[in-house]
Amino acid sequence: MTVTLFIPCFVDALYPRAGISMVEILERLGHTVICPEAIACCGQPPFNSGYWDEARTIARPVLESLKAAEAVVIGSGSCGAMVKKFYPELFANTDHAELAKQVSARTWEFSDFLVNKLGATDLGATFPHKVTFHDGCHGLRELGIQKQPRALLASVRGLELVEMGEVSCCGFGGTFAAKFPMISTAMGEVKCAAAAETNAEYIVSSDSSCLMHIQGLLSRQGKPTKTISLAEVLNHK
């Protein structure tokens, strides 16, 4: 299968290791991967801030470049939700309404694609560490992704998964983190406390943006817990 891999802007700019791991995993499974040069961002920042015209300006070329894609895989639950769930809404009653629906139907979040489309859970990875998993809210609640990453982690050799006592938002929320930093920080601290209670060495997530927030707090507060993307864990030998 030819997989069109959509690498979100912050993964491209800040977490290339996560994107590279996705490419390597998909290729190891025998698929051809392409990453369209024209795609930088899904348009979620203006969309979430209410600037839908500006969001469409960014999203339109994304849709165009995904027009012929057999399968679109997105390395983030948040950007995945944007394309899969919110594009049809954003483009409702426009010339791109039909295309948005078609692309939505062919779009997958990375872990969902591996488990539910490819039926692959054991990727041969080894990661001998105690970890906890953070569900990004968009992946969890907009796309219903919860079991998929856990099924993948269950096959990683040496990995011990300890769940947190509560499922809570990390407090990132895109521009929310800058518009209401005090609330965002408090939410992040609650998240870090829940993760610390598990005594895990690593917090793993499908969403690098959540991890950026969590790691930002952990580093500032000098906490030893580390963060790592799910793709990197699954690509670890």
Add this chain to the structure above:
Amino acid sequence: MSFVSQFKAQAGEKTRDLRHRQFIRTALRGYETARDKRKGAFQSWESARQAAAETKWEAINHLDEHLVALTRQLEARGTKVHWASTGAQAREIIAQILRDKQARCIIKSKAMTSEEIHLNDALEKEGFTVVESDLGEFIVQLRHETPYHIVFPSMHLTRGEIRELFQRELGDAPSDTPEDLTMVARRVMRQKYITADVGFTGANFAIAETGMISITENEGNSRLTAALPKTMVTLIGIEKVLPRFADLALFLPMLATAGAGQPMTCYNTMYSGPRQPGEADGPEEWHVVLLDNRRTELLADTEQRDALHCIRCGACLNVCPIFRNVGGHTYGTTYSGPVGAVITPHLRGLQEWKHLSNASSLCGVCTEACPVKIDLHHHLLQNRRNASASQPAFLEKLAYKIFGIVANEPAFWSLAKKLGWLTQPLHDAVKGSALDPARAWTKTRDLPPMPRETFKDWWRKRMKAE
């Protein structure tokens, strides 16, 4: 100070208050445990939510018919029904009833609609004595405060704080046990029940089919409020209508489960009229005031109409990480939490209250918790869209326009990343200081180091090599 600056100032204060954070988190985690246990008593909680949402949808989409049916039934048994378009009208209707009755003291049971129209203030200004009989409301009234939470008005206070309050205001509080504190409040209130001229209640549901008002409570104070004074006044938002009596079979346990993690609330009473000939008790007169107060404007909004499904259970507040961290008072509204953030812009003005819709990470836990399936967090998005469309923030819009140009042109995008990498050492020098353009982030959080080689650099190199 504008509403938004007030919100930010108070949010800043509360989020730093670690005692508050821990206290509320512990209380609401206890609620979650109880709620989840009670959800198990439903054959299927998800089907129950679906059924409730459909019933409310029917009720709200035929509100005109249901309200007329309700009124006919109520009037047939001698109840006087009043229609109030605004809060001011409702206040005047209620004040006029009190004047007609030459009332001096009013005893009240819990009603968020009365908070919404600031009834107590208005009545006290006219010289009436108003006594809250719900224990939580009684406590916040003694503190001259608004309710912290729509279901648990005084949940922010410890027993010790309540004891001190009672000692100071009532001169009595032998200990801080709930039993002792309740006995103190009861002694004060019993006197008021006997002397009150008018009893005032809110309502949880109004049944169109039978012309009944359903009131749910845990303390029995509402029953006394309705039973002892000669005149009873009930204020109810028009969205509280349910089509059929049988609907209560679902809504009463659902409200109790979602609201407080209870199988059923302790007292559920249906009122169908004032004392009828031959009956031994009940008020001689019953006035029902139906309140619009811009609910019909929400009804006209086809996108967000389902916000009128709300049964004021508080489930969305309880699970909301924003509410848990900023607390109820910070919102500065009658209805706080996610549902407050959704409806306040409709009830009190979008531009003045849009910040509540912005103050969300859009995590969606509220929508998941809502027993009547209001699409809460998506309504926050719609409020943001409507606010930005009608009154865009110039700089923010410009920033997104520039971002669009950069994101749409690979050469610009590469350049932007390169610049980010190059200026990183400069940023390190001002990080977290007043000179830092990213201070909103860096004051409390580190930024990740920018890698020299981005994903796209790697990809391009690889393509060339092949």
